Amino acid sequence: xxxxxxxxxxxxxxxxxxxxxxxxxxxxxxxxxxxxxxxxxxxxxxxxxxxxxxxxxxxxxxxxxxxxxxxxxxxxxxxxxxxxxxxxxxxxxxxxxxxxxxxxxxxxxxxxxxxxxxxxxxxxxxxxxxxxxxxxxxxxxxxxxxxxxxxxxxxxxxxxxxxxxxxxxxxxxxxxxxxxxxxxxxxxxxxxxxxxxxxxxxxxxxxxxxxxxxxxxxxxxxxxxxxxxxxxxxxxxxxxxxxxxxxxxxxxxxxxxxxxxxxxxxxxxxxxxxxxxxxxxxxxxxxxxxxxxxxxxxxxxxxxxxxxxxxxxxxxxxxxxxxxxxxxxxxxxxxxxxxxxxxxxxxxxx
Amino acid sequence: xxxxxxxxxxxxxxxxxxxxxxxxxxxxxxxxxxxxxxxxxxxxxxxxxxxxxxxxxxxxxxxxxxxxxxxxxxxxxxxxxxxxxxxxxxxxxxxxxxxxxxxxxxxxxxxxxxxxxxxxxxxxxxxxxxxxxxxxxxxxxxxxxxxxxxxxxxxxxxxxxxxxxxxxxxxxxxxxxxxxxxxxxxxxxxxxxxxxxxxxxxxxxxxxxxxxxxxxxxxxxxxxxxxxxxxxxxxxxxxxxxxxxxxxxxxxxxxxxxxxxxxxxxxxxxxxxxxxxxxxxxxxxxxxxxxxxxxxxxxxxxxxxxxxxxxxxxxxxxxxxxxxxxxxxxxxxxxxxxxxxxxxxxxxxx
Ligand SMILES: CC(C)[C@H](C(=O)O)[C@@H](O)C(=O)O
Ligand SMILES: CC(C)[C@H](C(=O)O)[C@@H](O)C(=O)O
Numbered sequence: 001x002x003x004x005x006x007x008x009x010x011x012x013x014x015x016x017x018x019x020x021x022x023x024x025x026x027x028x029x030x031x032x033x034x035x036x037x038x039x040x041x042x043x044x045x046x047x048x049x050x051x052x053x054x055x056x057x058x059x060x061x062x063x064x065x066x067x068x069x070x071x072x073x074x075x076x077x078x079x080x081x082x083x084x085x086x087x088x089x090x091x092x093x094x095x096x097x098x099x100x101x102x103x104x105x106x107x108x109x110x111x112x113x114x115x116x117x118x119x120x121x122x123x124x125x126x127x128x129x130x131x132x133x134x135x136x137x138x139x140x141x142x143x144x145x146x147x148x149x150x151x152x153x154x155x156x157x158x159x160x161x162x163x164x165x166x167x168x169x170x171x172x173x174x175x176x177x178x179x180x181x182x183x184x185x186x187x188x189x190x191x192x193x194x195x196x197x198x199x200x201x202x203x204x205x206x207x208x209x210x211x212x213x214x215x216x217x218x219x220x221x222x223x224x225x226x227x228x229x230x231x232x233x234x235x236x237x238x239x240x241x242x243x244x245x246x247x248x249x250x251x252x253x254x255x256x257x258x259x260x261x262x263x264x265x266x267x268x269x270x271x272x273x274x275x276x277x278x279x280x281x282x283x284x285x286x287x288x289x290x291x292x293x294x295x296x297x298x299x300x301x302x303x304x305x306x307x308x309x310x311x312x313x314x315x316x317x318x319x320x321x322x323x324x325x326x327x328x329x330x331x332x333x334x335x336x337x338x339x340x341x342x343x344x345x346x347x348x349x350x
Numbered sequence: 351x352x353x354x355x356x357x358x359x360x361x362x363x364x365x366x367x368x369x370x371x372x373x374x375x376x377x378x379x380x381x382x383x384x385x386x387x388x389x390x391x392x393x394x395x396x397x398x399x400x401x402x403x404x405x406x407x408x409x410x411x412x413x414x415x416x417x418x419x420x421x422x423x424x425x426x427x428x429x430x431x432x433x434x435x436x437x438x439x440x441x442x443x444x445x446x447x448x449x450x451x452x453x454x455x456x457x458x459x460x461x462x463x464x465x466x467x468x469x470x471x472x473x474x475x476x477x478x479x480x481x482x483x484x485x486x487x488x489x490x491x492x493x494x495x496x497x498x499x500x501x502x503x504x505x506x507x508x509x510x511x512x513x514x515x516x517x518x519x520x521x522x523x524x525x526x527x528x529x530x531x532x533x534x535x536x537x538x539x540x541x542x543x544x545x546x547x548x549x550x551x552x553x554x555x556x557x558x559x560x561x562x563x564x565x566x567x568x569x570x571x572x573x574x575x576x577x578x579x580x581x582x583x584x585x586x587x588x589x590x591x592x593x594x595x596x597x598x599x600x601x602x603x604x605x606x607x608x609x610x611x612x613x614x615x616x617x618x619x620x621x622x623x624x625x626x627x628x629x630x631x632x633x634x635x636x637x638x639x640x641x642x643x644x645x646x647x648x649x650x651x652x653x654x655x656x657x658x659x660x661x662x663x664x665x666x667x668x669x670x671x672x673x674x675x676x677x678x679x680x681x682x683x684x685x686x687x688x689x690x691x692x693x694x695x696x697x698x699x700x
Contacts, residue, residue: 141542154512157545163503194497198498225602228469249572
């Protein structure tokens with residue numbers, strides 16, 4: 001097959017780990033006789049430095065024409081004092097909204113060789129395997145008005161959703177549960193928010209269309225507790241944008257393998273943007289020691305979800321597991337009696 | 351001294367543990383020659399059943415005339431399908447707003463005899479001792495509009511703050527840090543929300559008035575991670591209402607002693623409402639096995655913060671510690687080689 005992929009290395013370690021993704025894609029090309037047409041574009045701080053905006057029109061245009069997008073990471077202290085419109089994160093929010101990537105899929109599971117690095121007791125975390133489905137283009141992130149009033153005496157942000165926006169993400173949650181373990185936890189704050197009451201109604205309506213999926217409603221505060229006390233009690237979690245931001249980051253540190261976690265942001269026609277969960281790690285950027293596994297597993301997720309290449313995705317995932325089982329790791333992970341490798345070395349090993 | 355205290359037992363185990371608070375208050379009265387004038391009022395589901403509203407005017411009036419308020423807990427499945435205005439939680443939100451209790455103080459610390467019950471590894475959680483200062487009468491909880499629009503096609507909630515509301519809670523955060531370990535973590539989502547940008551500006555302005563306090567800004571998603579990976583890295587955390595709801599509940603399960611945690615909701619003149627962090631536990635209500643320690647330590651917090659009785663508060667706290675060290679515990683806690691007691695028995699022991 002021939003597929004067009006846009007690469008957005010971004011900032012910090014983003015550039016280094018994107019090189020790893022390219023090597024993995026080249027290996028897949030030659031092994032499976034595909035052709036990947038790669039186009040590199042600017043986003044985030046990198047785009048600010050080169051073009052004065054965090055999301056150049058050319059970047060958005062190229063992504064819209066592509067079959068899939070790979071993103072490294074955006075942001076860094078260099079741009080922290082910029083006004084809101086000129087910050088790297090605006091590029092990220094802009095591309096999500098611009099491409100209509102309304103569903104953020106964040107799988108979290110334990111990797112047995114890394115379990116000892118979890119802050120949780122092994123017996124609590126051991127069987128955890130969940131998928132957080134976060135709404136990504138609505139809620140407090142994009143609601144209007146979001147402004148100061150009365151000469152700066154008051155300030156408001158708006159949590160806004162349409163029925164349609166809630167329905168499509170809830171459907172995504174049910175569909176994810178159907179191909180996993182058929183359990184869906186819908187997280188809201190229905191005892192306080194009107195938007196959460198609508199959310200809960202829609203989940204209950206849709207439940208009729210997925211009779212094989214068991215549904216549980218959990219308040220966001222209770223969900224934040226249960227992630228710690230009983231993480232293996234989740235299968236699929238579906239929630240709105242800001243709750244999803246908080247809970248998916250909370251979940252990402254449970255298993256001790258933050259550096260390994262991939263994520264996907266997708267829309268209904270299959271176009272998706274794939275990126276590791278970890279940040280741009282400016283402190284180690286340029287040193288060649290960054291862990292590329294989150295990026296490599298994001299590449300696998302891209303092959304699976306956007307390019308219809310299940311077998312190829314599985315091949316990457318088992319290469320990663322093999323590598324860990326042989327004790328190869330980067331500086332951020334510690335495997336007992338293992339061998340620490342650089343970004344390039346572990347990429348080659350995989 | 352003579353002090354007026356309103357007791358709001360509420361629902362579920364609230365009634366039982368309030369009896370424990372009364373016994374402790376009686377012991378303090380006779381030991382220290384105080385006089386506590388106790389008045390019991392209805393709130394939550396109990397008030398709904400008896401008066402048809404979750405917060406009767408008489409209750410609010412009595413609280414306003416009192417020196418302090420003790421609350422058991424509100425809510426339960428019995429009232430879960432009521433319309434929003436007739437749910438027990440409305441009583442809780444109503445009393446917070448009605449009394450102007452804008453600052454919720456939630457101390458979280460480890461109790462060495464209970465450390466083994468933490469879901470976290472002992473080396474991660476062991477020195478944790480933090481105070482979460484949550485704004486309690488603003489933000490998404492009370493912002494208008496909060497409504498459905500266009501025939502139910504759209505829904506909005508509003509996150510609203512005035513400068514004054516942010517200033518007073520931020521000051522509370524700084525003051526708490528001053529009497530603790532002089533470190534303040536302000537949590538916001540300044541990369542997305544305008545209200546968070548105002549919040550951050552105010553924290554930076556106020557910092558000049560508290561030069562002895564070190565200030566750190568953390569995004570709410572990063573805070574949710576750090577609570578798990580490095581809980582002992584916090585001293586005082588100050589944040590807005592909904593972030594505080596999520597993070598304080600997350601924090602409450604870290605140390606394995608949820609049943610022991612007290613909380614205070616206060617305003618500037620000293621009036622405060624004190625309640626355990628745990629819920630109404632309808633599953634064990636009426637069985638006489640509920641853990642009254644969260645309620646008893648809330649009573650101690652009341653003596654300290656609202657009634658100026660530091661010594662008396664310390665006496666209660668050391669009685670609780672003694673009791674745990676001797677291995678006495680309730681059904682929800684497990685102390686190795688300890689002795690399990692009923693609600694009444696452990697209250698007597700304390
Ligand atoms: C950078 C920030 C705007 C973003 C978000 O809050 O969505 C990030 O935290 C994420 O989760 O991808
Ligand atoms: C019952 C509910 C409205 C309340 C809140 O969200 O404030 C509770 O979770 C709390 O934290 O006291």
